[in-house]
Amino acid sequence: MSDDELTCVNGLPVTSLARTVADCLATLPPLEGLVVADAALHRKVPADDVLRAIQLRGRTNGYIRAAALLSLADDGAESPGESATRYQLLRAGLPVPTTQIPVSTRVGTVWGDLGWDGWRVLLEYDGRDKYVTREDLVAEKRRHDAVVETGRRVLRVTHQDMGSAVARVVPLLPATVTRNLRRRPELAA
Structure with missing residues (x-):
């Protein structure tokens, strides 16, 4: 994992929001991954940052699906519903x-x-x-x-x-x- 995929919250190292969204898109069921991505984009996490995090994961399980789901994510969604x-x-x-x-x-x-x-x-x-x-x-x-x-x-x-x-x-x-x-x-x- 690269340094730009990490951040600190209350003194603890955690993955960046973009990396966390990328991981969710790759590992969660599609519905839940899309809900997470929509919420992140709605909160102004740049889609390009998430795509870069997906690409940095390499061609691991879920890579293709994560990129496809990200392309369907929408910052206009205002609720999980x-x-x-x-x-x-x-x-x-x-x-x-x-x-x-x-x-x-x-x-x-x-x-x-x-x-x-x-x-x-x-x-x-x-x-x-x-x-x-x-x-x-x-x-x-x-x-x-x-x-x-x-x-x-x-x-x-x-x-x-x-x-x-x-x-x-x-x-x-x-x-x-x-x-x-x-x-x-x-x-x-």
């Missing part, structure tokens, strides 16, 4: 969705978690703690209605129905896109 939703879509072979899609509405600019703006399809991941108060729920309903009024189709996803997200989104996409889906082998568990 959003990453997991995107993972399910990518694993099924759907086109790479855009994250944090701005939508101009009557209530101002609203940001969709992920989707395909060209096809006017948005997915919103609703985590357990997203709506703490009644006011949160009312505000989200108002936001949702404003987005739908722009002609977009919005699919809400929770942890409980994550497994059905692909089946629910396919009918919303053009047949030319969904007719020849090819699963991504690097995302196979």
Whole structure:
């Protein structure tokens, strides 16, 4: 391990964040690796640093998969649930969705978690703690209605129905896109 892959935290030597992410991409199941990479990129760890750490590992087990997973990581994912939703879509072979899609509405600019703006399809991941108060729920309903009024189709996803997200989104996409889906082998568990 090279010196630039090490750092000190509270006086203890540890691997750098980029090296830790590279190790996670190479050794964890693909879903967990992607969640870790998304979180790191969201926190502004440069993807180039992670790629360099992957390359420094050499052609060890997981090297090819780690690089492939890193290419699918996205700094726009704001929660593990959003990453997991995107993972399910990518694993099924759907086109790479855009994250944090701005939508101009009557209530101002609203940001969709992920989707395909060209096809006017948005997915919103609703985590357990997203709506703490009644006011949160009312505000989200108002936001949702404003987005739908722009002609977009919005699919809400929770942890409980994550497994059905692909089946629910396919009918919303053009047949030319969904007719020849090819699963991504690097995302196979």
